[in-house]
Amino acid sequence: MESAVTNLSFLSQEADDSQPALLFIPDISGFTRFMHENGVRYSRNLIADLLEIIIEGNIINMELCEIQGDAILFYKLGDPPSIEAIVSQCKQIFLDFQNYLKIMQRDRALPSPQLSENKLTLKIVVHYGRISITQIRDYTKLMGTDVIVAHRLLKNNIEGAEYVLLTEGYLNTQKQEEVEKCFGWTQLKEGANQYEHLGEVKYKYAFLTPLRLLVTDPEAEHTTAKYPNTFSLKAKIGAPLELVLRVLQNYRLKPKWLYKVKRAVYDTKKINRIGTNYLCEMEKGGMIEMQTLQCRETPTRIEFIEKIANFKMFPNALLFFYLQPAGEETLLTLEFHYSRVSVGDYFYDIFGRKQIKGFMKTSLLQLKKLCEKLYQTRKK
Numbered sequence: 001m002e003s004a005v006t007n008l009s010f011l012s013q014e015a016d017d018s019q020p021a022l023l024f025i026p027d028i029s030g031f032t033r034f035m036h037e038n039g040v041r042y043s044r045n046l047i048a049d050l051l052e053i054i055i056e057g058n059i060i061n062m063e064l065c066e067i068q069g070d071a072i073l074f075y076k077l078g079d080p081p082s083i084e085a086i087v088s089q090c091k092q093i094f095l096d097f098q099n100y101l102k103i104m105q106r107d108r109a110l111p112s113p114q115l116s117e118n119k120l121t122l123k124i125v126v127h128y129g130r131i132s133i134t135q136i137r138d139y140t141k142l143m144g145t146d147v148i149v150a151h152r153l154l155k156n157n158i159e160g161a162e163y164v165l166l167t168e169g170y171l172n173t174q175k176q177e178e179v180e181k182c183f184g185w186t187q188l189k190e191g192a193n194q195y196e197h198l199g200e201v202k203y204k205y206a207f208l209t210p211l212r213l214l215v216t217d218p219e220a221e222h223t224t225a226k227y228p229n230t231f232s233l234k235a236k237i238g239a240p241l242e243l244v245l246r247v248l249q250n251y252r253l254k255p256k257w258l259y260k261v262k263r264a265v266y267d268t269k270k271i272n273r274i275g276t277n278y279l280c281e282m283e284k285g286g287m288i289e290m291q292t293l294q295c296r297e298t299p300t301r302i303e304f305i306e307k308i309a310n311f312k313m314f315p316n317a318l319l320f321f322y323l324q325p326a327g328e329e330t331l332l333t334l335e336f337h338y339s340r341v342s343v344g345d346y347f348y349d350i351f352g353r354k355q356i357k358g359f360m361k362t363s364l365l366q367l368k369k370l371c372e373k374l375y376q377t378r379k380k
Contacts (some may be wrong), residue, residue, distance in 0.1 A: 018130040022081060022170070023142075023150040024062055024074040025125040026054050026093055029161035031070035034120055045103065050120070055098050056309050056316050060085050065142055071154065074373075076143060080128045088180045090124050090164045094208050096316040096358045097122050098215045099337070103293055103305060103318070110331050120161040122208065125153045128170035135164035149201060156193050158205055165191070165205040179204075186210050202362065231357055232335045237368045239375035243334060247371050248304050248321055249276050249289040249295070257367040259359050260284070294316075300324065313352050314338040330371075 028050060035043045047070070054072055057236035060081050079197060081089075101120060129146025146169065153165060171179060180188065185208050192202045237244055247253055254264040259279060264286075266278035280288045289309040296303045304321040311317060320335040336356060 009119075018132045020079070021129070021131045021146075022062070022074075022076040022129070023125075023127040023146060023155065023222055024076070024089070025071055025126070025131070025150055026074075027071040027122050027123050028120060029123050029153050030120045048136060050097060050100065052309070053096050053316055054093050054122075058089075059092050061087050063140075063232060065140055066095075073142070073150075074376055075131065083174045083182045085181050086170075087164075089212060090126075090208070091125075092160070094122050094211055095214055098212065098291075098367070099318065100230075100307070100316070108284050119161065123154070123158075123162060124164045124208075125150055125167075126164065127167040128155070128173055130232055145198070149198060152195050152198065152202065153193070153201065156191065156203075158191060160209075162208045163205050164208060165203050166328055167203045168202065171204060188360055190349055211311060230337045231353070232333055233332045233357075233361055233364050235364050235368050237330045237371050238328070239330060239371040241323050242332045243375055243378075244323055244367075245295075245302060246302065246329050246370050247367065247374070249292075253370070254280060257370045258364060259362040259366065291336070314356060324354045332364070332367075336360055
């Protein structure tokens with residue numbers, strides 16, 4: 001039996017301009033506590049980065065309507081995306097979110113508060129109904145009963161902080177057997193909440209916690225058996241570690257070794273700072289945003305990490321550079337990590353992976369050539 005809200009959503013729409021649409025709201029759990037315990041000055045930059053991570057993880061081409069503190073409202077007009085696409089989308093942003101936190105938690109450049117103690121994570125509400133779109137100056141505003149339903153569901157009876165909640169409004173558009181198939185990695189449970197003026201809203205929900213097994217551990221050895229969404233390349237560079245690291249960190253030199261990059265755009269006042277963003281203008285057009293996440297020295301090696309943003313093929317991918325000294329030479333390992341989890345997605349798993357591996361292999365060879373040339377020039 002459908003809920004009162006679902007029935008309201010699909011009444012005759014002849015008298016208005018409403019349209020069928022997916023409503024998708026990721027919400028950062030633990031946001032209020034984090035802001036309270038760590039202060040605005042520290043919190044705002046990290047929260048801003050996390051919100052950007054969510055936005056960049058949009059793989060089903062939803063429209064961004066607004067950012068409401070710790071939540072983002074996405075919508076997509078027309079027929080509902082498949083349950084497979086929705087689950088892949090939820091996995092994508094959850095893993096991107098957790099991978100970023102994992103690295104920042106270990107980053108000694110951060111102030112004293114420990115991210116692990118604040119338990120920042122994600123909950124996601126998925127609803128399908130009818131909406132009206134209103135333009136108020138330069139802002140797009142969504143209106144309608146279903147918009148209210150989606151927002152109200154952020155407050156519910158679920159005991160937990162990381163889950164995906166799917167309403168009857170959405171689930172009724174999908175085949176039950178397909179829904180069950182796509183949630184084989186966790187348990188799908190039933191729930192309902194009573195809201196004033198809206199009545200009872202029924203839904204199903206699943207905890208995202210099992211996905212933490214796929215989160216990249218920056219302290220562990222990154223084998224393909226443990227992390228299938230990764231590959232590594234190695235090179236011996238005839239130049240000292242200090243020179244190789246300086247080249248990696250020099251934004252001006254990026255076009256000289258990053259394959260197909262025409263030029264780098266960056267703020268000279270912030271160069272080489274942890275958290276700095278810069279843009280790579282590609283030869284065929286378009287910009288890819290990069291961010292320096294970390295540079296850490298251990299007794300055996302130096303680790304340099306960058307994040308690749310707004311890269312549609314692999315959104316929120318990570319680049320790990322491990323540098324080990326070998327006399328006047330440097331042993332360099334380049335690892336590419338992407339967190340896309342897409343069941344049966346042949347293009348990304350086969351063609352896309354092959355393409356990006358070729359891109360990185362060429363870049364590594366060009367980096368080796370550049371470093372060795374600079375070293376020989378310096379020795380003269």
